[in-house]
Amino acid sequence: xxxxxxxxxxxxxxxxxxxxxxxxxxxxxxxxxxxxxxxxxxxxxxxxxxxxxxxxxxxxxxxxxxxxxxxxxxxxxxxxxxxxxxxxxxxxxxxxxxxxxxxxxxxxxxxxxxxxxxxxxxxxxxxxxxxxxxxxxxxxxxxxxxxxxxxxxxxxxxxxxxxxxxxxxxxxxxxxxxxxxxxxxxxxxxxxxxxxxxxxxxxxxxxxxxxxxxxxxxxxxxxxxxxxxxxxxxxxxxxxxxxxxxxxxxxxxxxxxxxxxxx
Amino acid sequence: xxxxxxxxxxxxxxxxxxxxxxxxxxxxxxxxxxxxxxxxxxxxxxxxxxxxxxxxxxxxxxxxxxxxxxxxxxxxxxxxxxxxxxxxxxxxxxxxxxxxxxxxxxxxxxxxxxxxxxxxxxxxxxxxxxxxxxxxxxxxxxxxxxxxxxxxxxxxxxxxxxxxxxxxxxxxxxxxxxxxxxxxxxxxxxxxxxxxxxxxxxxxxxxxxxxxxxxxxxxxxxxxxxxxxxxxxxxxxxxxxxxxxxxxxxxxxxxxxxxxxxxxxxxxxxxxxxxxxxxxxxxxxxxxxxxxxxxxxxxxxxxxxxxxxxxxxxxxxxxxxxxxxxxxxxxxxxxxxxxxxxxxxxxxxxxxxxxxxxxxxxxxxxxxxxxxxxxxxxxxxxxxxxxxxxxxxxxxxxxxxxxxxxxxxxxxxxxxxxxxxxxxxxxxxxxxxxxxxxxxxxxxxxxxx
Numbered sequence: 143x144x145x146x147x148x149x150x151x152x153x154x155x156x157x158x159x160x161x162x163x164x165x166x167x168x169x170x171x172x173x174x175x176x177x178x179x180x181x182x183x184x185x186x187x188x189x190x191x192x193x194x195x196x197x198x199x200x201x202x203x204x205x206x207x208x209x210x211x212x213x214x215x216x217x218x219x220x221x222x223x224x225x226x227x228x229x230x231x232x233x234x235x236x237x238x239x240x241x242x243x244x245x246x247x248x249x250x251x252x253x254x255x256x257x258x259x260x261x262x263x264x265x266x267x268x269x270x271x272x273x274x275x276x277x278x279x280x281x282x283x284x285x286x287x288x289x290x291x292x293x294x295x296x297x298x299x300x301x302x303x304x305x306x307x308x309x310x311x312x313x314x315x316x317x318x319x320x321x322x323x324x325x326x327x328x329x330x331x332x333x334x335x336x337x338x339x340x341x342x343x344x345x346x347x348x349x350x351x352x353x354x355x356x357x358x359x360x361x362x363x364x365x366x367x368x369x370x371x372x373x374x375x376x377x378x379x380x381x382x383x384x385x386x387x388x389x390x391x392x393x394x395x396x397x398x399x400x401x402x403x404x405x
Numbered sequence: 406x407x408x409x410x411x412x413x414x415x416x417x418x419x420x421x422x423x424x425x426x427x428x429x430x431x432x433x434x435x436x437x438x439x440x441x442x443x444x445x446x447x448x449x450x451x452x453x454x455x456x457x458x459x460x461x462x463x464x465x466x467x468x469x470x471x472x473x474x475x476x477x478x479x480x481x482x483x484x485x486x487x488x489x490x491x492x493x494x495x496x497x498x499x500x501x502x503x504x505x506x507x508x509x510x511x512x513x514x515x516x517x518x519x520x521x522x523x524x525x526x527x528x529x530x531x532x533x534x535x536x537x538x539x540x541x542x543x544x545x546x547x548x549x550x551x552x553x554x555x556x557x558x559x560x561x562x563x564x565x566x567x568x569x570x571x572x573x574x575x576x577x578x579x580x581x582x583x584x585x586x587x588x589x590x591x592x593x594x595x596x597x598x599x600x601x602x603x604x605x606x607x608x609x610x611x612x613x614x615x616x617x618x619x620x621x622x623x624x625x626x627x628x629x630x631x632x633x634x635x636x637x638x639x640x641x642x643x644x645x646x647x648x649x650x651x652x653x654x655x656x657x658x659x660x661x662x663x664x665x666x667x668x669x670x671x672x673x674x675x676x677x678x679x680x681x682x683x684x685x686x687x688x689x690x691x692x693x694x695x696x697x698x699x700x701x702x703x704x705x706x707x708x709x710x711x712x713x714x715x716x717x718x719x720x721x722x723x724x725x726x727x728x729x730x731x732x733x734x735x736x737x738x739x740x741x742x743x744x745x746x747x748x749x750x751x752x753x754x755x756x757x758x759x760x761x762x763x764x765x766x767x768x769x770x771x772x773x774x775x776x777x778x779x780x781x782x783x784x785x786x787x788x789x790x791x792x793x794x795x796x797x798x799x800x801x802x803x804x805x806x807x808x809x810x811x812x813x814x815x816x817x818x819x820x821x822x823x824x825x826x827x828x829x830x831x832x833x834x835x836x837x838x839x840x841x842x843x844x845x846x847x848x849x850x851x852x853x854x
Contacts, residue, residue, distance in 0.1 A: 163532065170535050173543060179567035247481045250444055259484035259521055266528035268419050269476060280470050287474050298447060322471055325458065329451050336447050 152258050153244060160265045161237040168233065168275040174225060178277030182224040185214035189224070194372045209318035210279045212370045228277030235285040236274025240264040242288035249295035279319050286316035287323055294326075298333050301343060303354050310355040314362025330355045409469070410460065417469045418479045419531070421524050425483030432486055432493065452478050487520040541642035541652050546572035548640040549610065549654060557811070559606045561598055563613040583613055592622050599627065603634065603659035604807035605785060611655040614644065622655070634659040664808045667817040671745040671777060674848055679772070680836070681720040683849035685738055685748045689717045701725065706733040716740075718750060744777050744815065744847035753843045774836060775819035776849035780810035784842025788818060791835050792827045803827065803834070810844065822851065 174182065187196050188211060197211075210231070217227035240261035247253075247260035264270055273280045290313045297305030309330070316323035334348035367373045415423035437445055452475075459472050486493075491513045498509055542565060550573040553560070562569055563583040570577040584594050595611060602609050615621060624636045640654040674684045689697055697717055701710035706725050709715070716738040717723065723736045734754035743749035778786060789805040803826040810816060827834055838846060 163529075167532055170533070171539055173539060174568065174571060176565065176567050179571040182571065243477060243480055246477055247484060250448065250481065251485060253488070256481070256484050256488045259488055260481045262521065263422070263480045263484055263524060263528075264476075266525045266532070267422065267476065267480060268528055268531040269417055269473065271532050273470075273473065278470075280473050284473055284476070288477055291477065295444075298444065322474070325455060329454060332450055332454070333447050336450065340446065 149254055149258065153241065153261065156240050156244075156258070156261050156265055157237060160240050161233075163265060164233055164236055164271055164274045167271045168229065171272075171275065175276045175278055177279075178225070178228065181211055181214065181228060181277050181279075184211050185218060185224040185227065188212070188215045189218045194370065194375060198375060206279075207318045207320060208370055208372050208375070209315060209366065210282050212372075213282070214277075225277060229275055232274050232276065232278070232281040236270065236281045239270060239274075239281070239285055239288060242285065242292055245292040246288065246295060249292065249299055283316060283320040283323065286312055286319060287326070290316055290323075290326055294330060294333060297351065298337065301347070301351075303351065306351045306354045307358045310358025310360075311362040313355075314359045314366060317359075317363065318366055327356075327359070406460065413469045414472060414475075417472060418476060419528060421527050422479055422483050425486050425520075425524065426479035429482030429484075429486030432489065433482065436489075483524070484521075487517050487524070490516045490520055536646060538643050538645055541644045542568050543572050545612065545640050545642050545652055545654055549573045549575070549612070552639060552654075552656065553608070553610065556608050557606055557809070558608040558610055559602060560610045560612065562611075565612075569612060583611065592620075592626055595622050596627055599629065599633075599657055599659075603657075604661075605809055607658070607809065609657045609659070610639075611657070613653060613655075615651050615653060617649045617651075621653075629657070632660060632662060661808065663806050663820045664816050664818045667777060667815045671815075671848060675850055675852055677852055679851040679853065680774070680849045682718055683776070683851075684746050685718045685721070685750050685847060686746050687719040688738060688748070689719055693719070704733070709733060709735050710737070716748065718748070721750070739845065742845075744779050744845055746847070749779075749845040749847040751843075751845050752838075752840045754841060770853050771824055772822045772851050772853040773819055774822050774849070774851050775817065777815060777817050777847050778808075778810065779815045779845040779847075780812050781843040781845065782812050784810040784812075784840060784844045786810060786841075786844060787837075787839040788820075789837045789839070790820075790822055790826075791837060800835075800837075810842070 184197050187200050188194060190196065191199075194208060197208075210228075213231050214224055214227040217230060218224055222230070243264040244257045244261040248257040251257065270284075273284065290309050293305045293309035293312060296302075297309060313323060313326045313330070316326070331352045334343075334352045337343045337351075338345050338348040364373075418426065434449075456475060459475075494513045494516055498513070546569055549560070549569070553573070553575060558579070560569070560575060560580045561583040562580055566577065566580045566582070569575065570580055583598070584591070589597070591613065598611075599609065620626065622636075624630075627636060629636045635658045637656055638653060639656050642652045644650045644652050688694075694717070698711060701707060704725060710725070710733075718738055725733050725736065727733055734752070736750070736752045736754075738748040739751040740748060774788075774790065776788075785807065787805055787807045790803045791800045792803065803823075804820065806818065806820050808816065808818065822834065824834070834851075836849070836851075
C-alpha cells in the first residue's frame with residue numbers, strides 16, 4: 143500500500159489527521175493544567191511589563207527556561223490571550239511531531255513502511271495529543287529535541303557538518319525550553335566517539351563534528367538569550383539549577399528523598 | 406522504582422505502545438546482534454543512557470513527563486515490531502511446526518495491519534473519550550468567583566491553588582494551603598483554621614476533596630455552634646466518571662455577637678461609668694505630662710510624641726514600641742473628627758505593637774464593658790480584660806475579644822465582665838486595647854449591673 147501511493151500523500155494525510163485530532167481533543171478538554179496557569183501568569187507579566195525583568199520582580203524564585211513563555215508573549219502581541227497563545231504553539235508543533243517521528247525512523251531503518259507507521263502511531267498516541275493541547279513546555283521540548291535527534295542521526299549517516307551545525311542550534315532552543323535537553327550535550331559527543339572507535343571516520347572528522355555541535359550550541363544559546371534579553375538571568379539560573387540538583391543528590395537515603403520533593 | 410518503571414512510564418507511553426516497545430526492543434536486539442553498522446551501537450548506548458539516568462533519578466522528578474522524549478524510541482520500536490511481525494510469526498510457526506497452510510499464511514500477511522489498526526483504535530478510544538465531569542474545577546470556581554465578589558474573605562484550598570486562582574480570578578495571595586505541612590485529619594485542620602481565622606475575615610471559604618464514604622465535616626463534628634458562626638456547603642462537583650470523589654466548596658461566616666456597626670448618634674457617657682476618663686476628654690498636664698514625655702524621650706520616640714500639639718489622656722498608659730519599619734507606633738489624642746466630644750484616642754500601627762491600657766479601678770460586681778471604635782483603614786482590634794498580680798509584675802488575662810474592622814465604619818463593642826474571674830486579693834481590672842491599622846477610640850464605659 144505504501145509503495146502505490148507516494149509517501150508525500152501519506153504524510154500530508156497524517157499531518158491533516160494530526161491537526162484535526164488535536165483540535166477535537168482540545169474541545170473535549172478545555173481545562174488548563176496546573177503548570178499552565180503559572181505559564182499564563184508569567185506570559186501576562188512579561189507582556190504587560192515589556193521585559194523579562196518584570197517576571198523576576200514579580201517572582202524572584204522563578205526557575206525555568208524562558209523560551210516557551212517568550213513565544214507566548216510574542217503571540218500575545220497579535221491580540222490573542224495567553225492561554226490561546228500557549229495552546230496554539232503546542233497545537234502547531236504537535237501537529238508536526240509525526241513528521242519528526244517519520245524522519246527519525248527513516249534515518250534509522252531506511253524503511254518507508256516503518257517510518258510511515260511510526261508517524262501514524264505518533265498521531266494516535268494519547269500522551270502526544272494530551273501534551274499538544276495543554277499550556278506546557280513538553281510539546282515544544284518534544285518538537286525541538288526530536289528535531290535535534292533527527293539532525294544528529296542525519297549527521298551520523300551522511301557525515302555532513304551542516305547537520306551537526308543545525309543540531310547544535312536546535313539543541314540550544316530545546317535547552318532554553320527544558321533543562322533536561324542538556325542531556326544532548328552528553329549524548330552528542332558519543333556518536334563521533336563511536337564513529338571513531340568503530341573506524342567509520344577518522345579522529346579529525348569526529349572532533350570536527352563534535353566541535354561544530356558545541357560551538358553552534360553555544361552560539362544558539364547566546365543568540366536566543368540576547369533576543370529574549372535574558373542573558374543575566376539564564377547564566378545565574380543554570381548555576382542555581384545545578385546547585386539544587388546536586389544538593390538533592392547529596393541526600394540519597396533520607397526519607398524526604400524517598401518520598402520525592404513536592405509530594 | 407518498580408512503580409515508576411511498570412506503572413507510570415507505561416501510562417505515559419500508552420500501555421500497548423509500552424508492550425510494543427518492549428517486544429520491539431527485544432526483537433531488534435536479537436535481529437541485529439551481529440550487526441556491524443554504525444547506528445547499532447550509537448542507538449543502543451544513547452537510548453540506554455537516556456533511559457537509565459531518568460530511572461536512577463526518578464525520585465527527583467516531579468512528573469513522568471520528564472521521560473516524554475522516550476516516546477520517540479518507544480513508538481518507533483513498536484512500529485518496527487508491527488512491521489516485522491509477519492516475518493516473526495512465520496519463522497515462529499515454521500520453528501514450531503512444519504505444517505504451513507494457506508490460512509496461516511494469510512494471517513501472517515494481515516498481522517502487521519491488524520496490530521497497527523488495533524493500536525490506533527485503542528489510542529483513539531482513549532483520546533476521544535469524553536469526561537462529563539472534566540470541568541469540575543471550572544464550575545466550582547465560577548461559583549467561588551460569584552460568592553467572593555466584593556467580600557472580605559480568605560480561601561483555604563487543599564490543592565489546585567493555581568487553577569483556582571486562574572479560573573476564579575482570586576489573587577493567589579488570598580489562597581492558603583488547607584493542610585500545609587501537617588498530618589492532621591481534615592476535621593482537625595478545619596477546626597484549627599476556623600479558630601485562628603474567625604476574627605480576621607468576614608467570610609472563610611474552604612475547597613477540598615472527599616472520597617466516597619469519607620465523613621463530611623458538618624457544624625456538629627466541627628463543633629460550630631450558632632454563636633460561633635454558620636457553616637454551609639455552597640457547591641459540590643463530582644470529579645470523575647467513577648463518582649468516587651467530590652470537590653466541595655464550604656463557607657464559614659463567623660458570628661460576632663460582641664460588636665455591631667453603629668450608625669446612630671453616639672450616646673453620652675453614663676454617670677455610672679467606672680472607666681476613668683473613658684471619654685478621653687481629660688488630658689495629661691503638669692508633672693504627669695512631664696513624666697510621660699521623659700518616658701518617650703528615653704524610648705527615643707521624640708519625633709512624634711514630643712511635638713507641642715500632642716495630647717495624651719489622663720488615667721491611660723500608652724505603651725509605645727518600635728515597628729518593623731523602625732518607626733514608633735503613633736498613639737495620642739486627636740481633635741480631628743473625634744467620635745464624640747472634643748477628643749478621641751487615635752492609634753496608628755502596622756503590627757499591633759501598641760497598647761492602650763486603663764488604670765486600675767474597683768468595681769464591686771459584674772458589669773458590661775463597652776466602647777466605640779471607628780476604623781480609618783482596614784484594622785484589627787483586640788480588647789482584653791486583665792488583672793495585675795499583686796507585685797504588679799505580670800498580667801493575668803481574663804477574656805479577649807478580637808474584631809475585624811472596615812474603613813469608614815463606626816462600631817460599638819460590648820462584653821460582660823465577671824469579677825469572679827479576678828483573684829480575690831486583687832479586685833481591680835484593667836482593659837488592654839491592641840490595634841493594627843488606623844483606628845479611633847472613644848466613650849469607653851464599664852457599667853455595673
